[in-house]
Amino acid sequence: MAMADLSYITASLTGASVSIAGKPVLKNVSLTVNKSGIVVVIGPNGAGKSSLLSAMAGLLPLETGTRQLTEANGKDAAITRVGYVLQKPVLFRRSIAGNIDYAMDAAGVDPALWADRRRQVLQVMNISQDESRSAFHLSQGERQRLAVARVLAMSPGILMLDEASNSLDKTTVSLLESHVRNLADQGMPVIWVTHSLEQAKRIADRVISIEDGEIVKDCAVGDFF
Amino acid sequence: MDLIDFFNLAIHAIISGQHDLFEVVNLSLFVSFSAVVIASLIGIPLGGFLATNRFKGRSFVIVLVNALMGLPPVVVGLMIYLLLSRSGPLGVFGLLYTPTAMIIAQAVLITPIITALTRQTVEHLSRDYDQQLQLFGVSPIKRTLTLIVDGRFELVTAVLAGLGRAMAEVGAVMIVGGNIDHFTRVMTTTITLETSRGNLALALALGMILIIMTIMINAAMAGLRWWGERRYGHG
Numbered sequence: 001m002a003m004a005d006l007s008y009i010t011a012s013l014t015g016a017s018v019s020i021a022g023k024p025v026l027k028n029v030s031l032t033v034n035k036s037g038i039v040v041v042i043g044p045n046g047a048g049k050s051s052l053l054s055a056m057a058g059l060l061p062l063e064t065g066t067r068q069l070t071e072a073n074g075k076d077a078a079i080t081r082v083g084y085v086l087q088k089p090v091l092f093r094r095s096i097a098g099n100i101d102y103a104m105d106a107a108g109v110d111p112a113l114w115a116d117r118r119r120q121v122l123q124v125m126n127i128s129q130d131e132s133r134s135a136f137h138l139s140q141g142e143r144q145r146l147a148v149a150r151v152l153a154m155s156p157g158i159l160m161l162d163e164a165s166n167s168l169d170k171t172t173v174s175l176l177e178s179h180v181r182n183l184a185d186q187g188m189p190v191i192w193v194t195h196s197l198e199q200a201k202r203i204a205d206r207v208i209s210i211e212d213g214e215i216v217k218d219c220a221v222g223d224f225f
Numbered sequence: 226m227d228l229i230d231f232f233n234l235a236i237h238a239i240i241s242g243q244h245d246l247f248e249v250v251n252l253s254l255f256v257s258f259s260a261v262v263i264a265s266l267i268g269i270p271l272g273g274f275l276a277t278n279r280f281k282g283r284s285f286v287i288v289l290v291n292a293l294m295g296l297p298p299v300v301v302g303l304m305i306y307l308l309l310s311r312s313g314p315l316g317v318f319g320l321l322y323t324p325t326a327m328i329i330a331q332a333v334l335i336t337p338i339i340t341a342l343t344r345q346t347v348e349h350l351s352r353d354y355d356q357q358l359q360l361f362g363v364s365p366i367k368r369t370l371t372l373i374v375d376g377r378f379e380l381v382t383a384v385l386a387g388l389g390r391a392m393a394e395v396g397a398v399m400i401v402g403g404n405i406d407h408f409t410r411v412m413t414t415t416i417t418l419e420t421s422r423g424n425l426a427l428a429l430a431l432g433m434i435l436i437i438m439t440i441m442i443n444a445a446m447a448g449l450r451w452w453g454e455r456r457y458g459h460g
Contacts, residue, residue, distance in 0.1 A: 059356055080362040090357040093375045093457040102371075106361035136458030 007072040008187055009081050009157030010034035011056045016065035018055050018213075025051040027213040028065070033158065036187040037205035038180065040194060040221075048213040049193045050087060053160050056191070057082045071157065080107045083156025085164040089147030096122070096138070096146060097131040100153045107154035121149040126175050140167040148176060159183065159190040165199065177203050201225055234426030235433055245407075246427070250434055253411040256324055256398070257391040260331030261339075264387050268336045269380060272343025273369040276351055287344065293337035298330075302400030305330045309401065322403040327411070330397040335387035342383035347372045350379075378453035385446045392439060 012032040018025050025048045033039050033056075041049045054060040058067060058079050069077040092099050100118045109117065122131060125145040129138065135146060144167045151159070159180065165173045181203065184190050194200055200207055200221075207224040209217040217224065238246055275287060307313050309321040309329075320326045350372050358368050373380070395413035402409035404418060412431045419428040 054356075057360065059359055078362055079360060082360065084360050086356060086360075090354055091458075092354075092371070093378075103361060106363055134457050136456070 007157060008036070008189055009072070009077040010068070010070045011082070011158050011160075011189070011191070012068045012070075013052075013056055013062075014066045014068075016055055016067060017063045018051055018060050019063055020051070020060075025213050026055055029055075029213070029215055030065075031056070031208065031215065031218070033189050033191055036184055036189060038184045038190045038192055038203050039206045039208060040192050040200040040204035041208045041210060042194060042197065042200050043210040045195065047210045049195075049210055050162050051213070052208075052210060053084070053162050053191060053193050057084050057160055059084075069158075077157055080154060081157040082160055083151035083154055083158065084160045085144075085147050085151055085162060087162040087166070089144065089150075091135040091138075091143055091146060094135060095132050096127065096129060096135050099135050099146060100131075100150050103150040103154050107156075109153070109155065117153050121152045124152065124175075124179055125149040126172060141169055141172055144168055145172060145176070156188075159188055159192075161190070161192045163193055163195065165194070173199075197225075231425050231429050235430035238427060238430040239434060246430060246434075248407065249410055249412055249415050249431065250438075252324065252409070253392065253413070253435075254438075256327045256331060256411060257388060259328045260335060260391045261384060261388045263328065263332040264336040264339050264391075265384055267332075268339030268383070268387070269343050269373060270369070271336075272340040272345075272383075273347045273373045275340070275344045276347035277369045277372060278365060287341075290337050290341050290344070294341050296334055296337065298334055298394050298396035299400065301334050302330055302397030305333065305397065305401045321401060322405060322409060324402070324409055326401040327398040327409060330401045331391045331394055334394060334397060335390050338390055339383050339387045342386060343373075343380060346376045346379045346383065350376045378450045378457070381446050381450045381453075385443060388442060389439065392435065 010032065012034070014030050016029045017027055029052065031052070041052060043049050051060060055062060055067065058069070069079070069082065071077045071081070092102060094102070097118055100121065101114055104114050104117065118131065125148055127142060127145055127149060129142070135143065138146060144164065148161075148164060161180070165176055168176065177199075180190055180192070184205070192203065204221040204224075207217070207219060207221050208215055209224070275283065275290070305326060306321065308315045309318070309326050310316055311321070320329070347369070354372060354375070358371065363371065393413065395417055398409075398411055399414050399417070402411070402414065404410050404414040410418075412435050416428045416431050416435075419425070419431070
């Protein structure tokens, strides 16, 4: 999929703290992702990995600190420029095509490009089902792949994947990893939350380790493992 | 005559297709379906709006809408009567004792039902969709529309509840329609009238038709919902 012509965005948090239901989940976190490459966020369950991603994308309000999503030209980026795959992605009760078209519509993609782009992302994510079929009938793995395909169709400026390969089989995980690697090599900044050290080793350029809502390590993959 | 005789007469009346009988049935269906369409056009967007928007006084509006679900039909009938009567503010339109007045009364009665049930359905769906819609950066209107479209098969239940209430309603349509023969006489008002006249066979025939139609409509709607949920998923 040709995405090299697109501009990418910078996501950053400065001194960010977040609480959910009174419980602090992020404590004074500062982080900038502005380069191509894959940043992997790892940490134990409940450490704040998903909260970090949500805070960067703007899904969680900050108690303190600031968040910025910035286009290459310095302007603020819209949330639709963030290609975010939720841990439990919600597929709409529509066809496969309907789900992808909804995302492209939200991202302001020219409708003349929809059919081609739909075919591309479905091929990339190895979804061979008839696109007029309801998304409801897809297997768990296919649903996850469709969720990724949907954000890819939006031509995001940054990719944020929250345990995106959890429900996928090995073959599809490899496909997803290799596709994300291609995107990263083309210049796309990627933040990938995973609990798997193996996966982090395979895909990361930079590793951020988070514990109890605090970043305890932020380094190149070679320095981490 | 015993109960069996009444049943036989009622079935004979249905099978022979008495003109009056089907005229009453047709008018009943026309009035109730028209009221449901109007109430759905108001209640579904309103319920969706209440589910997806936070504003001052929202809780009060929700309590009010829920309370209005139990509106007494005769009170609604009386209010519409006062509005449409010659000395009322809408008297100039001459709608009192017409099917239009009956449609208005039924729409007023069932709009809160459809609104309240839509709000519940959309609010429930909204909990699942919230983050995803936020990520798609959709406007509040598109957000509400998305939830209504995706909740369409659950909303069948809301519409069905409204239709059930409309078809079973007698007090309001009696007051604003006047139960005029060949003009505003519907199944429920005819059943009331014929029972008071002692013409139990006709009342029973209409009662049977009303029940059969209610079952058929419910079955059709349940089938639609079942099909939709199997095809597109459910909550």
